Amino acid sequence: MPAEMPAKMEDSLMKYLTPLFLVMVIILASGIVAIAQGVPTNGPREVLTNESIVSLTKANFKERTIITLIRSSETQFDISTPKLVELKRRGVSERIISEMIERANSGEAIRRLTTLRDDEFFSKDDDAFFNGSQIFKELPSEKEARKREEEARKREQDTMIFGSKSGSRSKTRSGGYGPNGDRENQSEVMGSATVKIVRPPGESSAAPKLEHAQKLDNQGVLEMIQAGFSEGTIVRKIESSQVEFDLSAKALSSLRQNRVSERIIKAMTTAMDDSK
Amino acid sequence: MRSQYLIASLVLLAFCSAGAVLSAQTPKAEQDRQKRPNSDATIAIETSEVLLPVTVRDSSGQFVQNLKAEDFSVYEDGVPQPIASFALKRMPVHVVLLIDTSSSVARELDDFKNAATQFINRLDPEDSVSLIRFDDKVELVQDWTTSRNALKRALNRLPTGMFTKFNDALYLAAHEQLGKVRGRKAIIVLTDGIDSRRGAVSPERAFRTLVEEEVPVYVVSKTRIQGQAERADLEYYQKSSSSSVNQIRIDGIKMTLTELDASERNLTRIAEETGGRIFLPESFDDLDEAYQQVAEELRSQYVIFYTPTNPARDGSYRAVRVKVKQPSCHVTTRFGYYSK
Numbered sequence: 001m002p003a004e005m006p007a008k009m010e011d012s013l014m015k016y017l018t019p020l021f022l023v024m025v026i027i028l029a030s031g032i033v034a035i036a037q038g039v040p041t042n043g044p045r046e047v048l049t050n051e052s053i054v055s056l057t058k059a060n061f062k063e064r065t066i067i068t069l070i071r072s073s074e075t076q077f078d079i080s081t082p083k084l085v086e087l088k089r090r091g092v093s094e095r096i097i098s099e100m101i102e103r104a105n106s107g108e109a110i111r112r113l114t115t116l117r118d119d120e121f122f123s124k125d126d127d128a129f130f131n132g133s134q135i136f137k138e139l140p141s142e143k144e145a146r147k148r149e150e151e152a153r154k155r156e157q158d159t160m161i162f163g164s165k166s167g168s169r170s171k172t173r174s175g176g177y178g179p180n181g182d183r184e185n186q187s188e189v190m191g192s193a194t195v196k197i198v199r200p201p202g203e204s205s206a207a208p209k210l211e212h213a214q215k216l217d218n219q220g221v222l223e224m225i226q227a228g229f230s231e232g233t234i235v236r237k238i239e240s241s242q243v244e245f246d247l248s249a250k251a252l253s254s255l256r257q258n259r260v261s262e263r264i265i266k267a268m269t270t271a272m273d274d275s276k
Numbered sequence: 277m278r279s280q281y282l283i284a285s286l287v288l289l290a291f292c293s294a295g296a297v298l299s300a301q302t303p304k305a306e307q308d309r310q311k312r313p314n315s316d317a318t319i320a321i322e323t324s325e326v327l328l329p330v331t332v333r334d335s336s337g338q339f340v341q342n343l344k345a346e347d348f349s350v351y352e353d354g355v356p357q358p359i360a361s362f363a364l365k366r367m368p369v370h371v372v373l374l375i376d377t378s379s380s381v382a383r384e385l386d387d388f389k390n391a392a393t394q395f396i397n398r399l400d401p402e403d404s405v406s407l408i409r410f411d412d413k414v415e416l417v418q419d420w421t422t423s424r425n426a427l428k429r430a431l432n433r434l435p436t437g438m439f440t441k442f443n444d445a446l447y448l449a450a451h452e453q454l455g456k457v458r459g460r461k462a463i464i465v466l467t468d469g470i471d472s473r474r475g476a477v478s479p480e481r482a483f484r485t486l487v488e489e490e491v492p493v494y495v496v497s498k499t500r501i502q503g504q505a506e507r508a509d510l511e512y513y514q515k516s517s518s519s520s521v522n523q524i525r526i527d528g529i530k531m532t533l534t535e536l537d538a539s540e541r542n543l544t545r546i547a548e549e550t551g552g553r554i555f556l557p558e559s560f561d562d563l564d565e566a567y568q569q570v571a572e573e574l575r576s577q578y579v580i581f582y583t584p585t586n587p588a589r590d591g592s593y594r595a596v597r598v599k600v601k602q603p604s605c606h607v608t609t610r611f612g613y614y615s616k
Contacts, residue, residue, distance in 0.1 A: 074438065076412075105435035106382075144505070208444040208476040210408070210452045211415045213430075242417060242433050272429070 081220035339576035368402040369460040376467035378411040378440040395567035410445035411437025443482040444475035469539035492552035551610030
């Protein structure tokens with residue numbers, strides 16, 4: 001494009017480009033929704049496992065890339081203490097391990113699949129293009145659900161003592177254009193899609209299995225310390241696990257002798273606090 | 277030489293006798309189980325008496341708690357049965373609390389947890405509870421315990437998954453967790469009942485297992501709450517532009533509403549035919565009330581034992597009916613059982 005362009009030509013160009021971009025985005029959104037509704041794609045979707053993460057780490061993928069994959073993929077992580085220790089010994093960073101713990105304990109990815117609200121493609125300023133469109137307005141049910149989530153988050157933050165929560169936010173870019181081609185700053189507009197992933201009915205040949213939740217105990221905490229995990233990761237693990245700690249005087253003395261920090265002991269005590 | 281043969285014969289005879297004695301002491305059911313090849317059939321627990329939990333309500337829906345054994349009549353396949361023994365609610369109950377932790381209920385999980393905690397507080401101290409969660413997998417989070425603190429702690433730390441293996445959860449709760457329990461037992465499940473069809477068990481098999489194991493199921497269903505939310509969204513989209521994306525959403529919501537209706541019918545059948553009950557709260561504020569009613573019902577149940585006049589243990593289904601002398605009372609119990 002020439003360095004200087006007549007203003008009229010620029011306006012005309014924007015008038016043509018804006019609806020074209022709108023159409024492209026709608027087509028893309030339809031495709032995303034259709035795919036999520038079970039339209040056959042090119043091959044089966046990979047499920048990330050502990051081994052997948054180790055492979056990605058050894059292939060020198062950046063942490064950020066691996067974390068993005070964790071957040072957007074179907075996962076089957078084993079976050080028991082021995083497996084976490086194994087991951088660390090095999091070179092997986094704590095930041096990635098923390099993300100795996102977070103992912104294993106939440107349904108965040110499915111919400112990302114089922115809503116376009118947090119999809120990083122649609123930045124805050126991009127929403128300016130859809131001013132007047134009903135696609136990305138917040139639904140009544142979403143508004144209510146969002147309120148409930150915010151209330152729950154606020155309750156959690158009020159009582160959280162240790163650890164931190166990681167989250168994802170859409171990138172924001174400067175500049176945005178309204179449908180008339182004018183620069184606009186729009187408030188956040190959200191949208192969602194109802195997604196059903198349907199499989200044909202029928203029993204599989206595998207027998208159903210009642211798994212038993214592994215409870216984090218004193219020994220598990222010691223193993224994580226000996227493996228070199230940071231306090232923050234250990235505390236996060238304590239906060240998100242089923243626990244059964246021995247907090248007798250003798251056991252506490254043993255923990256301190258093994259250099260378990262007071263911060264971790266406090267997290268263990270909080271976890272066993274029956275009034276919560 | 278002859279004495280050596282005699283000693284060897286005596287030793288052999290001793291071993292054979294010990295084996296015969298041990299074999300005779302093994303319950304018949306255990307012998308049958310050992311002979312039977314691994315199959316999908318439910319484990320058979322030998323019993324000569326049938327246990328019936330019975331709930332009696334008056335015309336206003338209040339529990340009737342002053343009845344005696346002579347007020348009841350039990351029929352099996354239409355034939356009157358003599359009542360062997362009778363108790364009003366004083367038998368402890370083993371309760372499996374099944375909690376749906378899939379993505380479809382993830383946003384409301386805190387409400388579910390709070391309601392479940394209140395429910396646990398309302399049980400009798402002797403009642404045992406275990407906690408099973410189900411999403412992509414079915415996991416025993418807390419094994420049998422009477423410790424309310426242990427249960428609350430387990431409830432507070434429930435992770436969420438993506439999909440829903442509801443049928444697997446029912447099957448495993450009845451077969452694995454309650455299969456060895458004698459006496460009163462119950463499953464209380466909090467769910468929208470929509471299975472993701474990624475499990476190993478069909479709805480029919482799950483239902484049959486519940487009947488075989490004689491487990492009443494109390495359902496606190498989310499279908500009404502979710503249905504309301506979906507209808508609000510449907511109305512919104514129908515009033516919005518008629519774009520193709522909107523139409524996809526409208527179709528998706530209609531499909532969801534159809535699934536919710538079918539799920540509610542299925543849950544109702546499970547609850548009623550196993551002798552339990554279904555609760556359909558219209559909002560999250562009603563969850564606590566639903567759980568309170570379940571706890572009250574468990575406390576107010578009669579337990580009737582009878583020995584079937586039909587001695588055959590052929591695996592056939594026996595239809596059961598219980599009546600009381602007071603015509604205005606409504607009696608609830610399971611529809612039947614499989615003789616074994």
